Amino acid sequence: MADPKTGDEATPRRGVGRVLDSRWMMAVAVLAVLVAIAWALLERNPARRQARVPPSDGLTTKVELLGVPPGAEVTLDGRKIENTVFGVTPGVRHALEVRDPSGRAWRQVFLAAGSLSLVVELRDDFVEVPVQPATE
Numbered sequence: 001m002a003d004p005k006t007g008d009e010a011t012p013r014r015g016v017g018r019v020l021d022s023r024w025m026m027a028v029a030v031l032a033v034l035v036a037i038a039w040a041l042l043e044r045n046p047a048r049r050q051a052r053v054p055p056s057d058g059l060t061t062k063v064e065l066l067g068v069p070p071g072a073e074v075t076l077d078g079r080k081i082e083n084t085v086f087g088v089t090p091g092v093r094h095a096l097e098v099r100d101p102s103g104r105a106w107r108q109v110f111l112a113a114g115s116l117s118l119v120v121e122l123r124d125d126f127v128e129v130p131v132q133p134a135t136e
Helices: 015-044 046-050
Strands: 061-066 073-076 079-081 085-088 093-099 105-111 116-119
Touching (some): 061 093, 105 116
Parallel strands (some): 061 116
Antiparallel strands (some): 061 085, 073 079, 073 093, 093 105
């Protein structure tokens, strides 16, 4: 039979504790990454941004759109609006989109702090350029 261990050989190794510590550290790191991903996804959700309640002091910033073609649809933060002059909550990021019946669009994200005039310039998703062949 083997002799019982004595002295330094009788003390348990601490390697198991280090493995458990590194596993906990890895678990915390993975959890932090998952929380960061969830946070980023929540910030991108437009429904969450629309749910903000404007301040109770009743202050609004006047925004005027210039050059909106007739029949174009204007949306502010994902909601359709009927006027080209409207009020927004100052200090809050807003997304504005104008789209005409032919599909041309204009988008702008802004943070208003005072009256604001925006010039709408609708563009197609592509540009056609006629080219004449060069004659030699």
